[in-house]
Amino acid sequence: MTIQADKETIVVENFIKGQRVESISQSAKENPANPNEIVGYFPVTTKEQAAEAIAAAAEAFTVWKQSAIDERITRMRKAIEKIRAAENDIVQLLSREHGKPLYDAHGEMYVALMWMEYACDQAKSVLQEEVKEHETGKTIISHDPIGVVAAISPWNYPIALSTIKIAPALLAGNTIVLKPSPFAPLAATKVAEIIAGEFPAGVINVVHGESDVGVELTSNPLVAKIAFTGGTETAKHIMKAASETIKHMTLELGGNDAAIFLEGFDVNDERAMRRIVVSNFLTAGQICMIAKRVYVHRSIYDAFVDKYIEAANRWIRIGDPFDPNTTVGPVNNLKQKQYVEGLVEDARKRGAKVIPLGQILDQKQIEEGYYLQPTLVLDCDYRDPIVVEEQFGPTVPILPFDDEEQVIALHNESIYGLTSSVWGREEDAIRVARRLEAGTTMINTAAVQGLDVRFPFGGVKQSGVGREYGEEGILTYTETHVINVPKALDLPYIPE
Structure with a gap:
């Protein structure tokens, strides 16, 4: 296959100490909707360049940590204004390099800017x-910056999951080295450069590259904290690399998020059925907090499946991300496409019923790009790979359950625990939610439809360490420093 670059090709470079730094070689980023088109090029960063970026951040930290909070906020607000001014261009670039429809790319920008504000x-x-002030003296508690933050962002929400790290890190007085994913490096780099333009040189640095750069970011002794969003297996390597210098870590990892529909759920609620369909297939199912397995009480199971298929066929329209009629675009890369195809085929071989969903708007384009028609998987076993593994693509299994004890056990036996959702009468749903092992549980909604950046977000078990968003998402970039000023210096139980 011959890949042609088009006239709108974007080129990004490393950004170190306030300057764009060229690399020896570049990698191409194709358009997932049309792999023959190169959207842009990004650098192959060397390990030495990554170390240079870390050193620049460490040097800048000596001054930036002393800056006033009002200055940090003012600079960040100016960056927000400039991102807003460039939003349409950024959204189009994001859609082209990632494959998500324009409305979805705008949604990502909405979440990113909402969090930054x-x-x-x-x-x-x-x-x-x-x-x-207290009877024994005075205590001063401050929240000091940690130092250099190595931020590693994923490809599914590259802008939102970069700014979720950049904004609190800088507002707390840290400096940062960002490494976007090679599967979505362009828009995230553009946004980071816009922010960097409002801050002193070296406060924000951007590098690219593969595992050797990641190892440098996670093991370099000048790095004080790692903020990573990505897969659980990668996180295990990061924890090992960071252990030599005992770094702070915030890890938001994989999830096999369950949606539980209780006996009292109204299957005729069309708005609720649309919410669960969107929660399964937004961003072609490539969201960490999307509902990836659905459990339905057996008493409503058959009616639920019928209404679900109706809702899915109404909402799902597969096509060009730039077509305003499109609701589901391609998956981001060929490797992910093949992985999801493998899970679906495995389920079919095990005897499951695979039902294609939605309307294909342009069959020729679907055949050329990294497209997968969304599918519903029925009649599978609770232990099948498509149920227990995170698909991260446009397919979802629906399984019946008989009682609350059974479904709670099915939910909690997973090694993951990022988000979950319970659907039904509010009092019943909350009762069940209290027994689920998850970082966040939503009631009668799921995925980004239930996200609120004012409150902490993160996972339990192998879905992560620490929290982002909310006040906790700011404090996680600080060290608590306690200064005690006692009145009585002689303790009564110490003899003279």
């Missing part, structure tokens, strides 16, 4: 020094 609004109060 919230972080600016809350930073001063969250990071404010506390002084506590």
